[in-house]
Amino acid sequence: TDEIMQQEIRPLVAVDIIEQLHRQFAILSGGRGKDGAPIITFPEFAGFSEIPDDDFLNVVTYLTSIPSLEAASIGFIIIIDRRRDKWSAVKASLTRIAGAFPGNLQLVFVLRPSRFIQRAIADIGIKLYRDDFKMKVPIIMLNSVSDLHGYIDKSQLTRELGGTLEYGHSQWIHHRTAIENFAMTVKTTAQMLQTFGTDLAETELPNDVQCTEELLSSHTDHHSKLKDELKLAVKQGATLLTCIREPVTRSANSKLSPDELENVATVERLLAQLDETEKAFDQFWTKHHLKLEQCLQLRHFEHDFREVKLTLDNLMETQAGFADTGDSVTRVENLLKEQKHLEEKGQEPLEKAQSLALHGEQLIQNNHYAVDSIRPKCVELRRICDDFTNETKKKYDILGKSLELHKQLDKASQWCEAGIYLLASQAVDKCQSQEGAETALVEIEKFLVTAKEHQLSNPKEFYNQFDMILTPEIKANAQRIVQKLEDVQEMFDKRQVSLKKLAAKQTRPVQPVAPHPESSPKRASPKITRPAAVENLGQFCGAAGRGPAAQNGNHALVHIINELIETERVYVEELQSIIEGYASEMDNPSLVHLIPSALQNKKEILFGNLPEIYDFHNRIFLKEIENCIENPELLARCFLKRKEDLQIYEKYCQNKPRSEALWRQCGDSIFFQECQRKLDHKLSLDAYLLKPVQRITKYQLLLKEMLKCSKNSEGTAELEEALATVLDIIKSVNDSMHQIAITGYEGDVSELGKLLMQGSFNVWTDHKKGHNKVKDLARFKPMQRHLFLYTKMLLFCKKREENTDGHEKTASYSFKNSLKMSTVGITENVKGDNKKFEIWYNGREEVYIIQASSVELKNTWISEIRKVLTGQLEACR
Numbered sequence: 001t002d003e004i005m006q007q008e009i010r011p012l013v014a015v016d017i018i019e020q021l022h023r024q025f026a027i028l029s030g031g032r033g034k035d036g037a038p039i040i041t042f043p044e045f046a047g048f049s050e051i052p053d054d055d056f057l058n059v060v061t062y063l064t065s066i067p068s069l070e071a072a073s074i075g076f077i078i079i080i081d082r083r084r085d086k087w088s089a090v091k092a093s094l095t096r097i098a099g100a101f102p103g104n105l106q107l108v109f110v111l112r113p114s115r116f117i118q119r120a121i122a123d124i125g126i127k128l129y130r131d132d133f134k135m136k137v138p139i140i141m142l143n144s145v146s147d148l149h150g151y152i153d154k155s156q157l158t159r160e161l162g163g164t165l166e167y168g169h170s171q172w173i174h175h176r177t178a179i180e181n182f183a184m185t186v187k188t189t190a191q192m193l194q195t196f197g198t199d200l201a202e203t204e205l206p207n208d209v210q211c212t213e214e215l216l217s218s219h220t221d222h223h224s225k226l227k228d229e230l231k232l233a234v235k236q237g238a239t240l241l242t243c244i245r246e247p248v249t250r251s252a253n254s255k256l257s258p259d260e261l262e263n264v265a266t267v268e269r270l271l272a273q274l275d276e277t278e279k280a281f282d283q284f285w286t287k288h289h290l291k292l293e294q295c296l297q298l299r300h301f302e303h304d305f306r307e308v309k310l311t312l313d314n315l316m317e318t319q320a321g322f323a324d325t326g327d328s329v330t331r332v333e334n335l336l337k338e339q340k341h342l343e344e345k346g347q348e349p350l351e352k353a354q355s356l357a358l359h360g361e362q363l364i365q366n367n368h369y370a371v372d373s374i375r376p377k378c379v380e381l382r383r384i385c386d387d388f389t390n391e392t393k394k395k396y397d398i399l400g401k402s403l404e405l406h407k408q409l410d411k412a413s414q415w416c417e418a419g420i421y422l423l424a425s426q427a428v429d430k431c432q433s434q435e436g437a438e439t440a441l442v443e444i445e446k447f448l449v450t451a452k453e454h455q456l457s458n459p460k461e462f463y464n465q466f467d468m469i470l471t472p473e474i475k476a477n478a479q480r481i482v483q484k485l486e487d488v489q490e491m492f493d494k495r496q497v498s499l500k501k502l503a504a505k506q507t508r509p510v511q512p513v514a515p516h517p518e519s520s521p522k523r524a525s526p527k528i529t530r531p532a533a534v535e536n537l538g539q540f541c542g543a544a545g546r547g548p549a550a551q552n553g554n555h556a557l558v559h560i561i562n563e564l565i566e567t568e569r570v571y572v573e574e575l576q577s578i579i580e581g582y583a584s585e586m587d588n589p590s591l592v593h594l595i596p597s598a599l600q601n602k603k604e605i606l607f608g609n610l611p612e613i614y615d616f617h618n619r620i621f622l623k624e625i626e627n628c629i630e631n632p633e634l635l636a637r638c639f640l641k642r643k644e645d646l647q648i649y650e651k652y653c654q655n656k657p658r659s660e661a662l663w664r665q666c667g668d669s670i671f672f673q674e675c676q677r678k679l680d681h682k683l684s685l686d687a688y689l690l691k692p693v694q695r696i697t698k699y700q701l702l703l704k705e706m707l708k709c710s711k712n713s714e715g716t717a718e719l720e721e722a723l724a725t726v727l728d729i730i731k732s733v734n735d736s737m738h739q740i741a742i743t744g745y746e747g748d749v750s751e752l753g754k755l756l757m758q759g760s761f762n763v764w765t766d767h768k769k770g771h772n773k774v775k776d777l778a779r780f781k782p783m784q785r786h787l788f789l790y791t792k793m794l795l796f797c798k799k800r801e802e803n804t805d806g807h808e809k810t811a812s813y814s815f816k817n818s819l820k821m822s823t824v825g826i827t828e829n830v831k832g833d834n835k836k837f838e839i840w841y842n843g844r845e846e847v848y849i850i851q852a853s854s855v856e857l858k859n860t861w862i863s864e865i866r867k868v869l870t871g872q873l874e875a876c877r
Helices: 014-023 053-065 069-074 087-100 116-133 145-149 169-202 209-244 246-250 258-321 329-365 371-425 434-454 459-465 472-504 531-541 548-587 603-607 610-626 632-641 645-666 670-679 685-689 691-709 716-739 855-876
Strands: 027-032 038-042 076-081 105-111 139-142 755-769 783-790 793-804 807-820 824-827 836-841 846-851
Touching (some): 371 472, 434 472, 548 670, 548 691, 716 755, 716 783, 836 855
Antiparallel strands (some): 824 836
16 A cells, blocks of 8 residues: 555655655755665755754654555664864764664764864764664764775766756755655545545435436536546646656656665555546446436336326326216217217327336336336336227217117108198198099008008117117107007008098098198107107197188197297207317317418307307207297297396397407308217308397297287287387397497497487587577488497487498497486477477576477477486486
């Protein structure tokens, strides 16, 4: 081992005694005796006796510590040069060396004083005091350096002693300081590496990604800094080695002294030690770094696993919630769409799960330390993926069966309805003749041939085929349809028997009341049964006992109700097709790229509150009016009861201009064309978006028709009230459409109270200005103004019409003036024109003469204004 590194037991280093060394009262020149003994020279030094004992002991102790143990064990040769001094100096030097020299001595050479007297004294003194010096080694007194050359080779002596050995004291001190500094650097670096290695070995691996990343970064930074320290230390050692070898490098004839060679060996050993330390550290770091990187991989894997597992669990939970097998073709088709959407939604998580499982297996193949943690997670991911795929296939199979089942049930139901309609439409008067009866029989026989299409002729086989999806509700529905088939078949059997008799024998004709063909179902709805048709058949079969007039009046009413119900069903189906075929498709990921940018996030503008209208009619209104089939008098109550609900049309109509503007901008996009193609609609979406506006208008027409059929009968009053309600809603809708076109009014129109009336008028003004009054204004051209009457305010606006991109003109109303209703008065009649009335303000300071288009319109407005003023008066009381 390196002696320099062993110096913990003798911590003295050059830097500690640098001043004493620079005084040069003792030197280790690097020369050696013939047997390799190190030479310490005490050059001539005037103040030798004055050197403090501690300084002397420290320098001598330090010098004897430098040679190797092997060289030191041979013993040191001391040369005391006192040629220019006195015997007393020689004696003092020998005494001090004998008393304080810490190493083994081999020989002591003394170059005695050169002056004759001092030399004689020295010869005598050495003989007299030899024993006093307490030296167990020979003391050889020499007269000159040439005598010294007889004992020690010139090459081992410095120039001061007549030798050829190159020695520079400052350079020697510099080398010693540098070597000791380098040794300390090597020791410190080794300790730092050992401490860091201990810290690494004791580090607990973190449990999350962030902490692992921070730890890896921290350790890597620390490792880089230590590697830099190592590089600096190696560079320091290499530089030092170059400095020590510099004489040999400079001159080929130069040779390093044994001490210098030992210095070279020392530095080389320190460099080798650094190299070994670095290799051991790198080996340990490589393992630790790999473990940290694998830990980070594991934490990422675990984090991704938790996220993917949560997504997959939610998918499985959603899928488990799809227990419904559907109760109609539309419902099953929607369920299939939902299942398809779920499958598409699950595609990305499933791919992530498969990719993560593959990544986990790669980690295992790369000898990851946490194989026992990774492998079960990979297995779990693949299991969930397989479960989802298998369950999806199972759902598709069940829903496919369900779709087939409901299509068969629908075919059977439609066949029944078509059969009932056929029976109901066969006019009995035409069947009274033989030819008519035979024609009816042929019609029936042709129709009965089509019974094969519904495939429900064998119920047992049908139940066996669909047993796995027959819920109690579906089974009950199937049984009902089977029963209906039997009933219809029985009707046909009875009709055939009757017709055969008629064909064989002429009977007395009766007056039938069959439904008009127009009342037949234009389109079959799988969700809706048609009790109306059964009722018609009952009327047809029992018509013989009733009078024609009563039958005709009653039939017309039933026909109107049938038309209302049938058109309501069609209306609901059309709304449903718009919502599912257009609105929902705007959220379909596969069609998103077709949606124009102008339409992005504007579904509510295009469709308004159409879903709300559909929900009301589908869940409530259709069911309620269907219940009126047997009690027509209840129909009026439906409209009265749902007066508030029908206000939803006001909101729809208010949004219509915005919707139409958006349609004009985007209506020709591929997205709408694709949706129309899928729905197989003959008309584009904008035609269907008009349906709600058309429907609310249709109600008033049907109610008016009903009133014609039921004048002076029970329920007429309620029908009139229902018609008034619908007309009021239409008026309210119409008013609100005008209201939203008001521009320039700085307040909030919603704070003006209910909008009671609106309309266009000719207006003249008659204002007082101070004492002057503008007279005879009536002869001037009137202003065209559109008035809006609210409970709190009367607005005067100017109507403006603008063309929009070649489409029909759109009206807007530019605000001009307003009057608070709490401060106005009216004059109902203006002289000279029965269509004029006055509204005045502030005690007639401002007078507005208003001319209506008709007396009736004038009276309506006066009536409404009077109600407002009366209401204010009562409120004040």
